[in-house]
Amino acid sequence: MKHSTFLLFTLPSLSVMFLFIAIPIVSVFIQSLHIEHKQVIIVSENCDPFGCETTTSVDTEASTKLKEKAPLGKFNGFKTYSNRMHFAFDEIGEAWNSSDSFIAFVKKIYNYPLYRALSFTLTYTFVVTPFVLFLGFLVALGVNNLPKLLKGPTIFASLLPMIVTPLVGSLILFWMVDGDGVIGATLQKIFNDNSLSLKASPVLTWVMLMVYGIWHLMPFSFIVFYAGLQTVPHETIEAATIDGASKFQRTRHVVIPHLMPLAIFITLILLMDNFRVFEPIISFRAEAHATSISWLIWNHLRESAYPLYNAAGATSMITIFCVGILLLPVLIRTWRDFNEKNKG
């Protein structure tokens, strides 16, 4: 295809991606280097027969002028990255010096928002992903063994948790585990403890969010594995059976190697999707015990009347950096494949 025709065909698509994905990433970076102007404050003294009073007021005119002159705010360099909302370098140094054990140190670090969010996001990603892979594979094997008549309805029912809006899906579960909801109330009865609440305990909140994550994404790995199972070569299975392989051995040595490329694909998608976990935290109102990086950015942007663009920008840049690290192995692999293909 000629370069000019190619450009004409791809222009609309490339320009929206450039304008609304590439440029915002740059603009987020610039945002993160600046800090909001301080309001210009006028101190005035009012005297009346009863004495003098100083009042402070915001000089709106001067503030607006300042804003017009430099709409991005004051240049702040990388200070936003190192402040206590983000890497908190000073505070960590202090915590290191003042804590007597490593656990105490870790506990202190956990109080800073970025580390809190990172620890939940990473735990969530690396717990949910393997569970989804493993359970999805089991269900796929199970459905493959079902009579044909039942397969269609089973796939239909399985798709629902994934298709439903994350915010809505997690709300549905939230209402059920509520102290008065069907699961919550039943658990209280089983343990005979009326104050038992899944929402009040940090550990249970984390577990609940991860159970939701597994419930929500398992259909995806199930469907992909199920489709993969249909393509397992019949001859190889038969050959293995003739050689005396048991069902387990056949699965272990024929089916699983055949599905490996699929597993890598699913892992990649799951890592990307789990890393941006956000909606369930809103639905479960879990922010007291569990925050994710996306939630942190959202919170910076929602901060009272003045969105903290610099803080949101810095957190976003850190997120993008983490995503880059997650993707690196895949990118290197694709690059190598591509080069080999071109050589050959």
Next chain:
Amino acid sequence: MNTKIENKLTPVRIIAFVFVALWLIVAMFPFIWTLWGSFKVQADFFSKADWANAIFGFHTEKQTGNFFTIDGYYGSWIEEEFWRAVINTSIVVFFTVLISLTFGTLGGYALARSTYRYAFWILMAGLIFRAMPHMTLVSGYLQPFFAWNVWGILPTTIIVLVAINQPFTLWMLHSFFLNIPKDLDESAMCDGCNRFQAFRYVIIPIMWPGVITTGLFSFLLAYNDFTVTSMLLSDENETMIPAIASFLGTVQEEGKVMYAVAAVVSATAPLFFLVMFFQRQIVSGLTAGAVKG
């Protein structure tokens, strides 16, 4: 082939059967429970004393005279004006899908037919863009959108959703067009068509299965989005999902949780029918990138 063996009940089969049955209960029960409960009053749906109340509607019968009530739906759709959000969602979803598919088919086709190295780089860039958490992008939009005075309106949200959707659409349609033999449009070009005519008269008539599948996923992305719509739309332009989220705070205080339950069921119902009618396309779309990859 060997039907006798396939129908025999072995222990492995029974375990598989039980396991799948368990998964089905886990997958379906929350939906059935919430759908049934949305026609009850709060005292039944959130019944601490006895969960059976939610099934038989003990309090619902006492309060409304019938064990079945649509108060929740009336409250959310009419009193809280949920219908506005439904209209906004329809507009956003319709245009997002339309524009995404137009841009995506053109781009995906060109990427599939180009033999140059840059096509590969564009796809790689797409993969990286696909991995960007949407929240990081949204934090970059707010300041310029406020400055240009385009924040809060539907067109802005639509174009942003199109952009966020584009990497995925490109990938999917690219792999779909790779499956259409090159010879088809090349022979048309031998007969004197230029590239656009070949695309118009040869490719467009046969591309609909792939476009429909991709369209379903664009639909889901636009319909399910919370991050973008909650940050970029003003209150009067709110779509369904952020409306449900903001509703939660207000109705919870007034003890009208059932309004939110009804709204949640209303938002899920279209998806339910979507899966019912397009199950095959969704499954093939999910596996399209994977089985080949």
